[in-house]
Amino acid sequence: MNARASLYQARYGSADTPQPAAGSTIIDHLLAHRSVRAYLPDPVSDDSLAAIIAAAQSAASSSNLHAWSVVAVRDPVRKARLAEFAGNQEHIVEAPLLLVWLADLARLESVARRVGESHDALDYLEMFEVGVIDAALAAQNAVAAAESLGLGTVYIGGMRNRPLDVAAELALPPRVVAVFGLCVGTPDPDKPASVKPRPPRPVVLHQEQYSLEAQQPGLLEYDTAMSEFYAAQGMKVRGTWSNHSAKRVRDAASLSGRDQLVEALHRLGFPLK
Amino acid sequence: MNARASLYQARYGSADTPQPAAGSTIIDHLLAHRSVRAYLPDPVSDDSLAAIIAAAQSAASSSNLHAWSVVAVRDPVRKARLAEFAGNQEHIVEAPLLLVWLADLARLESVARRVGESHDALDYLEMFEVGVIDAALAAQNAVAAAESLGLGTVYIGGMRNRPLDVAAELALPPRVVAVFGLCVGTPDPDKPASVKPRPPRPVVLHQEQYSLEAQQPGLLEYDTAMSEFYAAQGMKVRGTWSNHSAKRVRDAASLSGRDQLVEALHRLGFPLK
Numbered sequence: 001m002n003a004r005a006s007l008y009q010a011r012y013g014s015a016d017t018p019q020p021a022a023g024s025t026i027i028d029h030l031l032a033h034r035s036v037r038a039y040l041p042d043p044v045s046d047d048s049l050a051a052i053i054a055a056a057q058s059a060a061s062s063s064n065l066h067a068w069s070v071v072a073v074r075d076p077v078r079k080a081r082l083a084e085f086a087g088n089q090e091h092i093v094e095a096p097l098l099l100v101w102l103a104d105l106a107r108l109e110s111v112a113r114r115v116g117e118s119h120d121a122l123d124y125l126e127m128f129e130v131g132v133i134d135a136a137l138a139a140q141n142a143v144a145a146a147e148s149l150g151l152g153t154v155y156i157g158g159m160r161n162r163p164l165d166v167a168a169e170l171a172l173p174p175r176v177v178a179v180f181g182l183c184v185g186t187p188d189p190d191k192p193a194s195v196k197p198r199p200p201r202p203v204v205l206h207q208e209q210y211s212l213e214a215q216q217p218g219l220l221e222y223d224t225a226m227s228e229f230y231a232a233q234g235m236k237v238r239g240t241w242s243n244h245s246a247k248r249v250r251d252a253a254s255l256s257g258r259d260q261l262v263e264a265l266h267r268l269g270f271p272l273k
Numbered sequence: 274m275n276a277r278a279s280l281y282q283a284r285y286g287s288a289d290t291p292q293p294a295a296g297s298t299i300i301d302h303l304l305a306h307r308s309v310r311a312y313l314p315d316p317v318s319d320d321s322l323a324a325i326i327a328a329a330q331s332a333a334s335s336s337n338l339h340a341w342s343v344v345a346v347r348d349p350v351r352k353a354r355l356a357e358f359a360g361n362q363e364h365i366v367e368a369p370l371l372l373v374w375l376a377d378l379a380r381l382e383s384v385a386r387r388v389g390e391s392h393d394a395l396d397y398l399e400m401f402e403v404g405v406i407d408a409a410l411a412a413q414n415a416v417a418a419a420e421s422l423g424l425g426t427v428y429i430g431g432m433r434n435r436p437l438d439v440a441a442e443l444a445l446p447p448r449v450v451a452v453f454g455l456c457v458g459t460p461d462p463d464k465p466a467s468v469k470p471r472p473p474r475p476v477v478l479h480q481e482q483y484s485l486e487a488q489q490p491g492l493l494e495y496d497t498a499m500s501e502f503y504a505a506q507g508m509k510v511r512g513t514w515s516n517h518s519a520k521r522v523r524d525a526a527s528l529s530g531r532d533q534l535v536e537a538l539h540r541l542g543f544p545l546k
Contacts, residue, residue, distance in 0.1 A: 011327060024418070026417055030414050054284060065518055070478055115515050121525060133452065160402070179406065205322075208346060209442075249338070249392050249400065250392065250394060251394055261397065272535070
């Protein structure tokens with residue numbers, strides 16, 4: 001099996017997803033992504049961070065508004081508090097750098113004030129969504145960039161568990177909120193991360209129109225692929241991917257506090273009209 | 274000036290943003306991104322699309338839930354209707370392929386029903402945000418992948434102007450909504466796109482805590498860099514980036530219909546609790 005075939009095999013596991021003929025070293029790099037949760041203590045330099053942020057800034061931004069920011073947190077005490085807010089995730093403590101990606105409408109308010117315009121559009125859900133999208137596009141470029149420098153990353157959705165505490169910790173002004181965190185550091189070679197399989201392509205890719213029915217065979221294949229992945233990793237996981245995912249969306253209590261997100265956003269200056 | 278220095282110069286324009294020593298061919302590739310709005314008619318093959326989607330799927334997904342989908346639209350009639358919904362954007366008509374990226378909670382509802390769980394968490398804003406983030410991370414990998422195959426792309430936020438019409442056109446079930454579109458095609462070499470400058474790094478990158486004040490010098494530099502960019506492009510643009518951006522967020526009317534997004538999402542099966 002050649003190197004590219006191995007990448008596709010790891011990416012889709014045992015699911016039947018034919019490998020395309022088209023390819024590139026960039027795509028190979030993206031295919032090899034894995035989330036890293038064990039880090040060496042080596043710091044991430046400001047110089048490396050500058051290259052990572054340049055890549056992040058190179059992502060598109062809606063209407064060229066740049067409705068995002070990112071806070072680089074290295075202070076161990078602050079990082080420990082943020083780890084606690086995110087549900088005591090030990091890898092946030094261990095990673096030398098935590099990037100907190102923000103939907104940022106405060107900058108646009110400051111620009112509007114400076115040029116003497118009103119800024120009523122910032123009160124709408126649409127502009128919150130623009131901030132979330134801008135932050136996510138930038139962050140994903142940052143992930144590809146960090147990995148190309150030999151670093152590992154993992155996203156931290158738990159940064160939305162306690163948004164008011166996170167905002168206070170990072171001194172966020174009104175109209176700024178954390179979208180997610182991203183741990184960055186040198187992967188611990190003694191605890192290598194694995195490529196986690198994805199569902200077969202037809203689960204996510206639709207032709208001309210959406211189809212829920214067309215996804216069902218692929219979802220069953222994915223349950224098998226994930227069970228084989230857990231077994232190969234020596235992880236004793238009960239139930240299928242379908243079981244776990246259903247539990248994750250069962251009720252408000254499954255949301256780790258994020259069922260209060262609307263209330264928190266209102267208090268952080270997002271009326272969400 | 275070497276190749277990498279040229280990339281940084283184009284990315285930041287005249288703004289004073291020192292080039293880091295760290296770098297990689299991946300980062301160079303990301304730095305060279307430009308939005309393409311003029312395409313040759315050459316089709317994008319299913320094979321190329323498969324490689325692009327494999328890269329998209331390789332992005333992280335919140336709790337491994339895969340709360341996104343994408344519809345590949347090539348039918349010229351459907352594409353023309355979607356172009357109209359997005360505010361008559363001619364490049365959607367011209368591009369051989371339009372990818373519409375979706376926040377998809379319908380799949381998770383179908384999974385929960387199959388395994389006999391309730392799915393109340395899907396009613397919350399948090400899960401809508403998860404879908405938006407998942408779709409954006411996947412799409413940004415798709416952009417890097419497409420560009421590595423010699424293709425060009427441009428995001429279409431206008432896909433949120435008329436979400437109900439888009440949903441009907443793509444046969445979206447409840448709990449699925451378009452996040453944005455992405456045109457994909459071979460760039461027209463007679464109408465080359467330019468790299469648009471970004472604000473200086475200190476505008477978006479904060480150390481330990483957020484600062485609005487620290488951004489102000491960089492924003493003024495960015496006004497200058499963008500004015501020089503417009504002049505170099507032969508574009509007769511009145512006013513600064515600050516002026517344009519302020520106008521874009523002035524009032525509900527600046528949102529091109531997206532001030533109705535909450536109402537549309539309610540009708541599309543997102544209670545946004």
